[in-house]
Amino acid sequence: MSAAASTVSTAPSSPRQYPMFDDLHIASGATTPERRLSLGDLPPSPLPSGKHRIAVIGSGSWGTALAKIAAENAARHADMFEPTVNMWVREKQVNGKKLTEVINKTHTNQRYLPDVSLPANLIAVPRLPDVVRNATLIVFVTPHQFLPTVISDLKRAGAIHPQARAVSAIKGVEVEGSEIKTFASVIERDLSIPCSALSGANIALEVALEQFCETTIGCPSAADSALWHAVFDAHSFRVTCVEDVNGVSLGGALKNVVALAAGFVDGLRLGGNTKAAILRIGLKEMTEFCLEFFEGAQRNTFSNESAGVADLITTCYGGRNRKCAEEFVKSGASFDDIERRLLNGQKLQGTATAEEVHAFLKAHGRVAAYPLFERVYQIAFNGMPPAQLVKGL
Numbered sequence: 001m002s003a004a005a006s007t008v009s010t011a012p013s014s015p016r017q018y019p020m021f022d023d024l025h026i027a028s029g030a031t032t033p034e035r036r037l038s039l040g041d042l043p044p045s046p047l048p049s050g051k052h053r054i055a056v057i058g059s060g061s062w063g064t065a066l067a068k069i070a071a072e073n074a075a076r077h078a079d080m081f082e083p084t085v086n087m088w089v090r091e092k093q094v095n096g097k098k099l100t101e102v103i104n105k106t107h108t109n110q111r112y113l114p115d116v117s118l119p120a121n122l123i124a125v126p127r128l129p130d131v132v133r134n135a136t137l138i139v140f141v142t143p144h145q146f147l148p149t150v151i152s153d154l155k156r157a158g159a160i161h162p163q164a165r166a167v168s169a170i171k172g173v174e175v176e177g178s179e180i181k182t183f184a185s186v187i188e189r190d191l192s193i194p195c196s197a198l199s200g201a202n203i204a205l206e207v208a209l210e211q212f213c214e215t216t217i218g219c220p221s222a223a224d225s226a227l228w229h230a231v232f233d234a235h236s237f238r239v240t241c242v243e244d245v246n247g248v249s250l251g252g253a254l255k256n257v258v259a260l261a262a263g264f265v266d267g268l269r270l271g272g273n274t275k276a277a278i279l280r281i282g283l284k285e286m287t288e289f290c291l292e293f294f295e296g297a298q299r300n301t302f303s304n305e306s307a308g309v310a311d312l313i314t315t316c317y318g319g320r321n322r323k324c325a326e327e328f329v330k331s332g333a334s335f336d337d338i339e340r341r342l343l344n345g346q347k348l349q350g351t352a353t354a355e356e357v358h359a360f361l362k363a364h365g366r367v368a369a370y371p372l373f374e375r376v377y378q379i380a381f382n383g384m385p386p387a388q389l390v391k392g393l
């Protein structure tokens with residue numbers, strides 16, 4: 001294991017899945033909240049008593065889809081949650097009106113998730129400190145490049161409940177020199193609250209339209225697992241909780257690099273066999289990267305869970321990273337141009353992650369061990385011809 005392993009938070013190595021989750025999954029809604037909360041390990045700081053207040057930081061397509069589910073569940077589990085869920089919306093003008101006002105009046109996010117009805121108990125709030133005031137469960141779901149500013153604004157406002165729990169649904173990593181961190185561990189480090197990680201095969205619009213899918217939540221304790229399961233599990237959004245916070249986080253971050261490779265394949269008009277090979281090699285590199293650099297990460301998270309293989313598949317066929325990488329090959333334009341032109345204000349995550357993973361592997365002298373990640377980086381940033389993606393891979 002490299003030196004970086006000691007800098008990342010570690011997850012317990014066994015058992016892999018929280019035993020009580022299977023009960024919850026089968027009998028969702030039938031288990032009383034009290035019983036859920038009494039199960040499992042004691043978290044590092046006691047959970048606040050009384051009902052939980054949920055806050056969602058981020059209102060892009062994924063933030064809005066997750067906030068919709070959380071608000072519906074808050075209303076459903078009225079004995080466990082305060083009825084109102086606040087969602088932080090960075091103020092924008094939409095047709096001459098404030099986005100927060102449009103969301104609160106029409107119950108749709110016309111900027112990032114139009115045509116999807118949102119519950120009336122989901123409230124758009126423009127000021128971060130107001131969003132998290134008295135919140136005990138905080139969902140972080142901004143594009144990853146904006147998290148540092150969000151965290152410093154929250155710290156400056158001193159607004160975080162000291163016993164709050166967080167979950168990160170952000171896909172990316174933080175690299176500084178030879179150190180790598182998941183965003184769950186960044187949030188834990190910077191805000192001193194336990195942080196879980198939610199990731200899975202979850203294209204936001206499909207989730208918001210309630211098309212059946214699964215997700216994985218990696219949690220640092222069974223108590224956190226029970227809480228986050230209650231916040232997110234729904235008839236069309238089935239939640240599996242595991243202990244492997246790092247594996248869940250890394251699955252979501254690294255599949256975006258492989259999705260760029262899948263988009264290059266499509267841009268080159270190569271067929272299904274080539275894309276399948278890219279997915280196989282990509283999954284292998286994702287798994288090995290995580291096992292090499294993150295203590296306690298588990299192979300099963302990649303091979304068995306939605307956060308691993310399933311997310312890789314959906315993103316390599318239907319995601320924004322794939323779409324923009326195809327256009328990169330076809331148009332020869334830069335990713336910045338393509339993002340501006342195709343994504344209508346949404347943010348690509350894979351390109352920054354490819355750069356960060358390259359810098360980290362270089363710092364450890366391990367670039368050659370991850371040839372697919374490296375070629376994606378070289379094609380995206382150093383002028384390597386896209387056709388080189390598969391030459392001698």
Ligand SMILES: NC(=O)C1=CN([C@@H]2O[C@H](COP(=O)(O)OP(=O)(O)OC[C@H]3O[C@@H](n4cnc5c(N)ncnc54)[C@H](O)[C@@H]3O)[C@@H](O)[C@H]2O)C=CC1
Nearest residue numbers: 059060061062063090141142143146170171203204346347
């Ligand atoms: N969209 C999807 O299907 C899925 C996205 N994710 C992940 O969720 C995270 C958030 O993605 P999306 O909700 O899709 O966001 P997005 O890509 O739609 O970006 C729009 C969001 O970025 C915010 N934003 C723009 N400029 C900002 C700034 N300067 N400071 C702070 N915020 C700013 C906007 O207010 C809005 O909330 C990403 O890490 C993504 O990988 C995960 C699963 C599915």
Ligand SMILES: O=C(CO)COP(=O)(O)O
Nearest residue numbers: 200201202203319320321
């Ligand atoms: O993470 C996603 C689906 O799970 C979405 O991927 P994109 O960011 O490539 O659209």
